[in-house]
Amino acid sequence: MSRLTKVLFHLRNFNRSRISYLETHLCDHCNLNCKSCTHFCPLVTEPTFTDLEQYTRDIQTLSKKLAIRTIRLMGGEPLLHPKVNDFIRVTREAYPHSRIFVVTNGLLLLKMPNDFWETLRQYRIRIHWSKYPPLKDKFSEIEQRIKDAHIPYHGGDANVFGTFSAFGSDESTDLKEAFKACHNGCTNLYRGKIYTCPACYVFRANNYFHANHEVPEGWDIYKYSGKELQNFLNKPISFCRYCHHAVHPKSFPWEVSKRKAEEWM
Ligand SMILES: C[S@@+](CC[C@H](N)C(=O)[O-])C[C@H]1O[C@@H](n2cnc3c(N)ncnc32)[C@H](O)[C@@H]1O
Numbered sequence: 513m514s515r516l517t518k519v520l521f522h523l524r525n526f527n528r529s530r531i532s533y534l535e536t537h538l539c540d541h542c543n544l545n546c547k548s549c550t551h552f553c554p555l556v557t558e559p560t561f562t563d564l565e566q567y568t569r570d571i572q573t574l575s576k577k578l579a580i581r582t583i584r585l586m587g588g589e590p591l592l593h594p595k596v597n598d599f600i601r602v603t604r605e606a607y608p609h610s611r612i613f614v615v616t617n618g619l620l621l622l623k624m625p626n627d628f629w630e631t632l633r634q635y636r637i638r639i640h641w642s643k644y645p646p647l648k649d650k651f652s653e654i655e656q657r658i659k660d661a662h663i664p665y666h667g668g669d670a671n672v673f674g675t676f677s678a679f680g681s682d683e684s685t686d687l688k689e690a691f692k693a694c695h696n697g698c699t700n701l702y703r704g705k706i707y708t709c710p711a712c713y714v715f716r717a718n719n720y721f722h723a724n725h726e727v728p729e730g731w732d733i734y735k736y737s738g739k740e741l742q743n744f745l746n747k748p749i750s751f752c753r754y755c756h757h758a759v760h761p762k763s764f765p766w767e768v769s770k771r772k773a774e775e776w777m
Pocket of ligand 1: 675
């Protein structure tokens with residue numbers, strides 16, 4: 513980086529508000545469908561891809577308002593998107609200095625073409641690989657593939673899952689307590705709005721189960737300033753009262769979803 517670029521970068525950063533973390537869906541559907549998925553992906557009945565043009569506008573707009581330390585491209589399963597390379601490119605162009613990950617269950621990693629690996633290298637992208645039990649026999653082959661491509665990666669064991677919500681329960685968690693316990697910054701960008709956490713996808717449960725659960729508020733990234741967006745994200749939302757996971761974690765061995773409402777309760 514030249515001195516001038518550095519100065520311009522610091523000036524731009526100085527003017528922006530900042531958040532530590534953002535995640536976003538490249539598609540809402542998944543090829544694994546975990547029980548109690550916090551993104552409600554098993555309840556997405558049709559392939560649902562994020563539109564590249566809308567995403568490009570969103571991420572470019574956000575980049576003028578908020579500096580972000582870590583961005584994770586996920587879903588659903590992001591490798592299902594035929595334009596995954598383009599999402600990577602526009603994210604890196606909007607955020608040249610952030611840590612950017614593709615978060616994947618690894619099911620498709622061995623089938624990804626060379627241009628995918630080349631794109632990861634070119635745009636300095638890391639892989640977060642969630643290691644699920646059904647792929648156990650392939651772990652070493654997948655790991656070798658990532659290493660051969662010289663991509664920095666984190667392999668996270670995903671054999672224990674948790675449920676974060678208490679829909680349909682009379683219990684209510686103290687908002688501040690829940691927010692404080694969970695707030696590791698799971699900000700989600702979805703279709704022009706940012707949300708405090710992936711509970712924003714609860715609308716999938718409403719559609720699938722014909723239910724009427726409260727849907728967390730989202731904030732229009734075109735309407736609000738960076739400071740306002742940052743302030744919204746720094747406070748509990750009323751939906752936090754359903755979140756028992758952070759305060760009283762309940763976990764169980766990973767399994768495939770049977771698409772039962774109880775999985776999210
Ligand atoms: C929703 S997945 C989407 C990305 C990709 N399909 C994957 O499986 O890594 C993102 C991350 O959330 C984790 N996750 C989702 N629901 C969870 C739950 N109920 N308990 C623990 N981790 C969960 C997954 O294991 C994964 O690491």
